[in-house]
Amino acid sequence: xxxxxxxxxxxxxxxxxxxxxxxxxxxxxxxxxxxxxxxxxxxxxxxxxxxxxxxxxxxxxxxxxxxxxxxxxxxxxxxxxxxxxxxxxxxxxxxxxxxxxxxxxxxxxxxxxxxxxxxxxxxxxxxxxxxxxxxxxxxxxxxxxxxxxxxxxxxxxxxxxxxxxxxxxxxxxxxxxxxxxxxxxxxxxxxxxxxxxxxxxxxxxxxxxxxxxxxxxxxxxxxxxxxxxxxxxxxxxxxxxxxxxxxxxxxxxxxxxxxxxxxxxxxxxxxxxxxxxxxxxxxxxxxxxxxxxxxxxxxxxxxxxxxxxxxxxxxxxxxxxxxxxxxxxxxxxxxxxxxxxxxxxxxxxxxxxxxxxxxxxxxxxxxxxxxxxxxxxxxxxxxxxxxxxxxxxxxxxxxxxxxxxxxxxxxxxxxxxxxxxxxxxxxxxxxxxx
Ligand SMILES: Cc1cc2nc3c(=O)[nH]c(=O)nc-3n(C[C@H](O)[C@H](O)[C@H](O)COP(=O)(O)OP(=O)(O)OC[C@H]3O[C@@H](n4cnc5c(N)ncnc54)[C@H](O)[C@@H]3O)c2cc1C
Numbered sequence: 313x314x315x316x317x318x319x320x321x322x323x324x325x326x327x328x329x330x331x332x333x334x335x336x337x338x339x340x341x342x343x344x345x346x347x348x349x350x351x352x353x354x355x356x357x358x359x360x361x362x363x364x365x366x367x368x369x370x371x372x373x374x375x376x377x378x379x380x381x382x383x384x385x386x387x388x389x390x391x392x393x394x395x396x397x398x399x400x401x402x403x404x405x406x407x408x409x410x411x412x413x414x415x416x417x418x419x420x421x422x423x424x425x426x427x428x429x430x431x432x433x434x435x436x437x438x439x440x441x442x443x444x445x446x447x448x449x450x451x452x453x454x455x456x457x458x459x460x461x462x463x464x465x466x467x468x469x470x471x472x473x474x475x476x477x478x479x480x481x482x483x484x485x486x487x488x489x490x491x492x493x494x495x496x497x498x499x500x501x502x503x504x505x506x507x508x509x510x511x512x513x514x515x516x517x518x519x520x521x522x523x524x525x526x527x528x529x530x531x532x533x534x535x536x537x538x539x540x541x542x543x544x545x546x547x548x549x550x551x552x553x554x555x556x557x558x559x560x561x562x563x564x565x566x567x568x569x570x571x572x573x574x575x576x577x578x579x580x581x582x583x584x585x586x587x588x589x590x591x592x593x594x595x596x597x598x599x600x601x602x603x604x605x606x607x608x609x610x611x612x613x614x615x616x617x618x619x620x621x622x623x624x625x626x627x628x629x630x631x632x633x634x635x636x637x638x639x640x641x642x643x644x645x646x647x648x649x650x651x652x653x654x655x656x657x658x659x660x661x662x663x664x665x666x667x668x669x670x671x672x673x674x675x676x677x678x679x680x681x682x683x684x685x686x687x688x689x690x691x692x693x694x695x696x697x698x699x700x701x702x703x704x705x706x707x708x709x710x711x712x713x714x715x716x717x718x719x720x721x722x723x724x725x726x727x728x729x730x731x732x733x734x735x736x737x738x739x740x741x742x743x744x745x746x
Pocket of ligand 1: 564
């Protein structure tokens with residue numbers, strides 16, 4: 313019932329937003345359209361009635377989001393990539409107005425109150441954005457900085473930080489990684505020391521996505537000297553407080569339209585009531601949302617890989633070498649067939665894990681496998697496809713070279729491949745015995 317109510321709300325919100333306007337004329341996607349026509353997606357939308365996970369409501373959501381992407385985001389991606397930043401406030405407001413920033417967040421705070429499978433549908437569709445940086449920045453807002461707040465935050469914190477984040481009125485960031493602690497989250501050094509009814513925060517965060525534009529940070533800090541898994545808290549930290557210094561925007565190999573900051577805290581005073589849930593449980597809350605984060609990240613790679621393969625098919629079909637299209641060389645089309653098969657296998661794993669998860673199962677192992685496979689496959693697909701573009705693949709003019717750079721992060725960020733392998737090993741009971 314709740315789901316049906318949510319779906320009805322969704323239809324209502326999506327209908328009234330002007331998202332059904334006709335598409336703008338072709339020319340909106342300069343990158344790679346310079347050399348070839350629009351691609352057809354291979355796996356296209358599955359027939360709604362036959363899909364194992366998605367209902368007609370999921371497909372309606374995806375379609376509306378696609379229109380917003382095609383009209384409001386993709387025409388500007390090249391410019392934002394060149395600028396090293398996209399206008400997060402403007403884009404988040406558009407997404408928030410249409411309900412996309414809170415599909416599985418509570419209705420009381422402006423969300424659509426749907427289950428996590430809708431968040432996955434959004435993640436998959438965001439893969440049609442013609443870069444990796446913007447989907448990542450959106451994912452930080454919806455599935456990294458806000459899930460713990462939605463689940464465990466006080467009413468006051470939800471009104472102050474969650475509601476405007478869902479509406480797209482503010483930009484959020486997640487402050488977990490530090491210069492000295494990335495894979496090993498338990499070793500973070502940032503401290504929040506109690507002084508009356510305030511914390512005084514000192515330390516710094518590294519690699520903060522949205523960090524130069526954010527209005528608030530979901531900060532993980534040590535709030536006591538206890539054991540590393542019980543001494544951390546998540547704190548809602550307004551970024552305009554005295555002592556918060558955004559030191560620099562980090563220049564990166566890829567994800568160029570997403571700003572990444574290094575942030576320092578110097579005697580930053582924040583009320584103790586800004587702690588999310590119980591003090592000392594921040595590490596636990598962070599771990600709890602990993603299943604969703606990892607599934608979201610894996611789902612986000614699917615459309616990206618479909619599009620790279622499709623554009624490669626189109627390019628190699630019209631590019632002739634030795635008197636026949638590159639595509640007609642058996643090694644080329646066999647490789648593309650193999651890659652598309654791998655993408656479909658990943659899609660099946662992601663959908664199966666999601667179906668099990670929304671029924672209440674622990675899917676940590678499957679989610680970790682999906683994140684691992686997604687990271688590896690993006691590298692394989694972009695590298696193999698780039699090869700078939702010849703010199704064109706080495707230019708900045710084609711999508712494949714952008715995803716070659718952007719996709720590399722997937723095996724590092726949000727838990728490196730090796731961290732996933734450790735978790736999978738644990739579930740396989742193959743860790744060394746003490
Ligand atoms: C563009 C970008 C955006 C990011 N956004 C955010 C953000 O918004 N918020 C945030 O908190 N963090 C963010 N991160 C940080 C990201 O999550 C970390 O980079 C990641 O967790 C790895 O940490 P590290 O860079 O410190 O690498 P390290 O922890 O130093 O690890 C180095 C390497 O060691 C290897 N390794 C790790 N564990 C093992 C193991 N058990 N066995 C063998 N080898 C291992 C891996 O190959 C790993 O890449 C971002 C990073 C980047 C690059």
